[in-house]
Amino acid sequence: MHPEGTRARDGRVYRGRTGALRVAMATGAPVVPVVMDGTDRMNLRGRKLLRFTKVRIMVHPARHFPAADHHAQVRTATDLLMRGITTLSGRPYVDRYAASFAVKG
Template sequence: MLYEVLHRVVPPLARAVWRPEVVGLDNVPRTGPVILASNHLSFVDSVVIPVLVPRKVVFLAKSDYFDGPGVKGTLSRVWFESLGMLPVDRDDTKAALTSLDTALSVLGRGEAFGIYPEGTRSRDGRLYRGRTGVAHLALTAGVPVVPVGLRGTEQIQPVGATLPRLAKVRVAFGEPLDFTGLVGTAPLGRLRREVTDTIMREIQLLSGQEEAGAYNERPVDA
């Protein structure tokens, strides 16, 4: 209920303020399970995408945002829940497996799930190698993947900034990728790698980023 109420207010207001350039929004299926796989430049990416997509997109967010004390903690929890986000404890050694199970549950309900194959946001603007969790989800759930390329979101709230700023933002949604016909054509590990690399190539074409050619590791204090 809260999501439906705020989604009628927040997206039009955000679009009016930031006036993003949006390309290919019609590529996002209006119904049915789908994965939105995006590059990751900023904390606000998980706000920008749900604001633009005309259906609920579930992202995972740090559990810290949901269990803070006092009024500030309550407001934070309500805000993130209203955006359709679900908490995950990134410091839990089983967090990766829990995240995949949560994502499969979301897709099993016929919803849209947002994921950043790089794992954490890029701090130098380059596109890092994708981790194969996105391929695991696509192949296991048998759902399409819509690649997303973000540009300029790192300028909305740069690292260290406490308040968002106006910035020129471009969000491009690519055509859905269907990998269901590939199941059983190669060893699963290799297939997941190939599917992930295909998704990352499409993201790179949409984002225009330089490829780093390596994995992006999450800083200890992130």
């Protein structure tokens, strides 16, 4: 599951939606942060031909989040996860949803 709900086209990390953490917290499933780098250079939007390039995938240790009863707890855990992904990726964080605005290009 992608907590952002979409792929960010500008390389920044956006505010995560709570669904992925809500499922993990309800089931006790671990969350495995994965950072992919280089996907912005392959299969560009609007191109019909495949463009091959190297993509780096960094899989980080699993994290466990305790069960939560309130939305505020899930929101806090989601924000914590997204800040962790920001740190792991070295990309800037934007505190708004990626799908809430259109990126031209």
